[in-house]
Amino acid sequence: MKIINAKLSIIALILLVLITAGCTDTSEEGTPEYINIGLVAPLSGGASDVGNDMKQAAVLAVEEINADGGVYVKEYGVKIPLKLVEGDTQTSPTEGVTAVERLITSENVVVLVGGFSSGVTLANQVPAAGKVPYIITGASSSQVTRRTEIDTSYFFHYCSTTDDYSQPILQFFVDELKPMVAADRDLKLALIYRDDAYGKGVIESSVAYIEDNSMPIELVAKEKYPTDETDFHTYLTKIAEAKPDAVYTVGFVKDTSSVYIQGQRDVGLNTLYMAVECNEDPAFYELLGEWGDGQLLESKFAPYAAEYTELMGPYKEAYLAKWDEMPGMMGADTYDGIYLAASAIERAGSLDRTQVRDAIKQTNEQEMLILLEGGNITFDEYNEISPIIFIEQMFWDEETEELKPVIILPDSLKEQDFVLPDNYEIGG
Amino acid sequence: MTEITTLLQIFIWGLTAGCIYVLMAVGLNMIFGVMKVVNFAHGEIMMLGAFASFGLYYYTGLNPYFLMLFSMVIIGVFGVIIERFGFRKVLGTGKLNEIFLSLGLIYILQNAAVKLWTDDIRKINSPYSSMTLDLGVLNITYDRIIAIAFTALILISLYLFLIRTDVGRALRATSQNHEAAMLMGVNVNHMYMLSFGIGSALAASAGTVHAILSPFNPYMGTIPGIMAFTVIIIGGLGSIPGAIIAGLMLGLVQNFTIFYFGGAWKEAVAFVLLIIVLVIRPTGIFGEEH
Numbered sequence: 117m118k119i120i121n122a123k124l125s126i127i128a129l130i131l132l133v134l135i136t137a138g139c140t141d142t143s144e145e146g147t148p149e150y151i152n153i154g155l156v157a158p159l160s161g162g163a164s165d166v167g168n169d170m171k172q173a174a175v176l177a178v179e180e181i182n183a184d185g186g187v188y189v190k191e192y193g194v195k196i197p198l199k200l201v202e203g204d205t206q207t208s209p210t211e212g213v214t215a216v217e218r219l220i221t222s223e224n225v226v227v228l229v230g231g232f233s234s235g236v237t238l239a240n241q242v243p244a245a246g247k248v249p250y251i252i253t254g255a256s257s258s259q260v261t262r263r264t265e266i267d268t269s270y271f272f273h274y275c276s277t278t279d280d281y282s283q284p285i286l287q288f289f290v291d292e293l294k295p296m297v298a299a300d301r302d303l304k305l306a307l308i309y310r311d312d313a314y315g316k317g318v319i320e321s322s323v324a325y326i327e328d329n330s331m332p333i334e335l336v337a338k339e340k341y342p343t344d345e346t347d348f349h350t351y352l353t354k355i356a357e358a359k360p361d362a363v364y365t366v367g368f369v370k371d372t373s374s375v376y377i378q379g380q381r382d383v384g385l386n387t388l389y390m391a392v393e394c395n396e397d398p399a400f401y402e403l404l405g406e407w408g409d410g411q412l413l414e415s416k417f418a419p420y421a422a423e424y425t426e427l428m429g430p431y432k433e434a435y436l437a438k439w440d441e442m443p444g445m446m447g448a449d450t451y452d453g454i455y456l457a458a459s460a461i462e463r464a465g466s467l468d469r470t471q472v473r474d475a476i477k478q479t480n481e482q483e484m485l486i487l488l489e490g491g492n493i494t495f496d497e498y499n500e501i502s503p504i505i506f507i508e509q510m511f512w513d514e515e516t517e518e519l520k521p522v523i524i525l526p527d528s529l530k531e532q533d534f535v536l537p538d539n540y541e542i543g544g
Numbered sequence: 545m546t547e548i549t550t551l552l553q554i555f556i557w558g559l560t561a562g563c564i565y566v567l568m569a570v571g572l573n574m575i576f577g578v579m580k581v582v583n584f585a586h587g588e589i590m591m592l593g594a595f596a597s598f599g600l601y602y603y604t605g606l607n608p609y610f611l612m613l614f615s616m617v618i619i620g621v622f623g624v625i626i627e628r629f630g631f632r633k634v635l636g637t638g639k640l641n642e643i644f645l646s647l648g649l650i651y652i653l654q655n656a657a658v659k660l661w662t663d664d665i666r667k668i669n670s671p672y673s674s675m676t677l678d679l680g681v682l683n684i685t686y687d688r689i690i691a692i693a694f695t696a697l698i699l700i701s702l703y704l705f706l707i708r709t710d711v712g713r714a715l716r717a718t719s720q721n722h723e724a725a726m727l728m729g730v731n732v733n734h735m736y737m738l739s740f741g742i743g744s745a746l747a748a749s750a751g752t753v754h755a756i757l758s759p760f761n762p763y764m765g766t767i768p769g770i771m772a773f774t775v776i777i778i779g780g781l782g783s784i785p786g787a788i789i790a791g792l793m794l795g796l797v798q799n800f801t802i803f804y805f806g807g808a809w810k811e812a813v814a815f816v817l818l819i820i821v822l823v824i825r826p827t828g829i830f831g832e833e834h
Contacts, residue, residue: 162763164663311808341807344767346758349557350802357550370665370759381673382685383553399665403759 147192150199151467153178153457154225155450156216156240156250158232161207162343163368165399166232166446170254172439173447174200174229177454180434187458190465198458201225205236212240220248226467227460227476229453231255232446235313238263241271249473251456253449254394256281257317261499270473273500274456274486275449276393276416278314278321284505285390285414286322288525289362290331292534293388297361297542304543306337306360308351308375310367315340318366318392336360336543341371348375352383361543362388369395373403380407386539388412393505396445401510401519408519409512410537416486416503417445421521424529427485448485455484456493487529509534549681554799560688560757562795563695564750568772569779569787570699571746577719577782578739581631581642585649586747587769591762592653593619593748594668594755595661601668608668609690612752616745623744624737632736657762667759668752691753698749699788702742706784715739719782767811774814778821780831789829793817 155174158167178200181187186197203219205212219225220243228250231237234257241260244250246267251274252260258277261268294303307322309315319338326333336358339351352375355363363385365375372391379385389411391400396415401408419442423429431451435443460475461467481493488494489502496502506529508521522531572586583589596615601608626649634641672686706712717725718735726732750768754760775794779786794814801813821829 160658160663162761164658165665165761168663339807342810345807345810346754346760346764347557347561350554350799351807353550353553353557354803357547370761374758382688384683403665403667 147194148196148467151187151189151196151461152199152201152223152225153454154201154203154216154219154223154228154230154248156203156205156212156219156228156230156237157254157450158207158236159202159204161205161211162370163207163232165369166254166394166397166444167204167207169397169444169447170230170232170450171202172435173443173451174454176434176438177451177458181455181458187461189461189467191467198454200454203228203230205232205240207233207236209236209239212236213243216240217243220244226469226472227251227457229253229457230450231260233312233314234260234317238313242266244270246270248469249457249460249476251453251476253453254446255314256394257313258498258500259313259317268499270469271499272456272476272495273498274453275501276503276505277500278317279325280503281393281414281505282318282322282325284507284525285364285392286325286331286333288412288507288534289333289364289390292525293362294332296536297540298544301544302332302334303362304336304358304360305333306339306355306358306363307335308337308339308341308348308355308363308365308367310343310371311340312343315366322364341367343371345371346374348378349382351375352379352385355379356383356385359543360387362390364390366392367395369397369400369403373400376404376411377407380539386537386541387543388537388540390414393417393445398442398444401521404510404519405517406512406519408510410535410540411510413508413510413521415445415506415508415521417448418506418508418521418523419443419448421506421508421523422529422531424523425483425485425487431485452484452486452493456481504529507534552682554803555796556682556684556688558796558799559792560691560795561799562792563691564754564768565771565775565794566788566791567695567698567746567750567753568768569775569791570702570784571743571750572772573743573776573779573782573784573787574739574746575743576776577784578715579627579631579635579736581635582639582646583631583649583743584643584646584769584773585653586743586772587765587767588650588653588657589619589623589744589765590747590751590754590768591657591760591765592622593744593751594760594764595657595666595751595762596748597752598661598666598668598755608670608752608756609694612694612749615752616748619748619751620741620745623747624741626744627737627740631740632733635736654762654765661762663761663763665759665761666755668755670756687756691757694749694753698746702746702784711738771814774818776828778818778828780828783828783830783832786828786830 157170178198182197185195188195201223203215205215231252232254234255237255249270251272253274256278261271261273309319337355365372372395376389391413393415460472464471464475479493487504506523507525509524510519510521512519523529524534596618597611600611670687675686676683714730715735775790779790798810801809
């Protein structure tokens, strides 16, 4: 009997410790001291430069919200400050899962924000499925909210999907480039892409769009490369043999900038290169330098180009003041994501994850840094937004020795017309 | 039908990639040959070499090829320190200890590099980056020519050092038979330090060449490190000529594989080559049976 009592006492003690441990952020009156927001980002590993931008933007948003006292939660009748808890995916699907599990179980986060790289995010969203609202700000695969084997009702896709940007990129090639270089034949397009879920997703989506719309585009080369590749010479030599009119690259900053440089400088493939939006990062412009002159970048946030939204100026200023560097695109999505999480908690009036999830779903608010069709943040049936996609052309400024972009599409934001790069050679 | 100029171009790309493998593998073989230690952190030593050159370049703005010599010395000294205070302590206590020490070093060096230089992507601007040599049938950038020439120069210097100097002879003697070398008055511990220093300096040169040709970050050493191991097994453990032949062969085979079969096969073909060589000659091309 004594042994049973001793066992019960130990169990009671453990339970007490666990209960109190879960309440470390709660004051005596039961009002939480902080609202924990989980940031899921690659803070180390191959994509850590992007993860760092996401973190810096998130910190900025949290500080701005907390400067006003935090988020008003009706259930407690007070404003509660936000606390950003970092979950480092280490740019790895396995480590990402561990990071998200820790955020959910140990840190008791109300909302998750972030998630970069489709392959990594498709893995790390699994522990959050059906439990924790996750505002995904950096994974382009539409599968993150459309997969069917897990409950995706808590996931919200706050960035463009691969489908979103295939369309304007390909339309640009047909509407703008083709009349200039291949008016009487199909445009010869070469694809070079990362051999991962992201690269394959963009390429599959692009190929499907070309076929479904019978676009006058001939795919003359399709090269995939390992994600850790740094030497693109042979891939580009093979592409050069196919004589393309343009090269569509799907990769991250390090690989894409290498493709642009090695292609023009070493292989002599003087064509038009198009990069996808995850390259909208200060490092991309810096690495490219003069080799980016006349080349293209698809984006949905252009801090180096025009100040096309009222928030752009103050955001750039605050980011520069705090971090002494220019903001990148993934950070902008994350910044919006934190504000969206705060607004949803306030509208829910509770820290209950299901109520917060419902509040995110019902969002209908003014757009922020990411411009959206219709001007408001809303989520469709797939919990996706409809961002406005830009095409930027970069130009090398001899005086300042800087590479700067201008917006050439869409027409509503256009700063100047597209021109062929000086070294451009027609394919075919 | 592929044009001859295209094949020549791929030959040049393969040769340059092979030069980096050769510098890595020869360094690794120097260490293994003399100490019989397998250093899995050799790729990370290469990365430190790239960052040492980058740091020197950033603060002085001098020609990176000139600065490479200084980074080779710095990393060489660093290698000596690692040997003296790391590998020496576990030498002879069991292979597992040596393996886990070098595996631990991978993480320590990567994290230290992130702490010192952050994860940002870096590049070293060569003054010759826009210059090409017109050979009529194809153009080759000066940086590639320098990379190939530099590798040849380093290997010739190493060969002369090992063949013509007393220290070189002592190193070779230690590599062949520790006990006999000791009986002949060779300070084996000094030879250990020297081999680790030379091996690390060679990795630093590989890192600098890599950093001049491509952007890099603290994780750049992982794949070249693995490939260097493949090269020394193909060439024969401890054999420097084997490392040179196998390194160039691997660079060429990988690049022609990308061209004919696609990038997905790039890393796989290295292991296909490894299996073929081991089936035909289990000791590697120049390996000796013990």
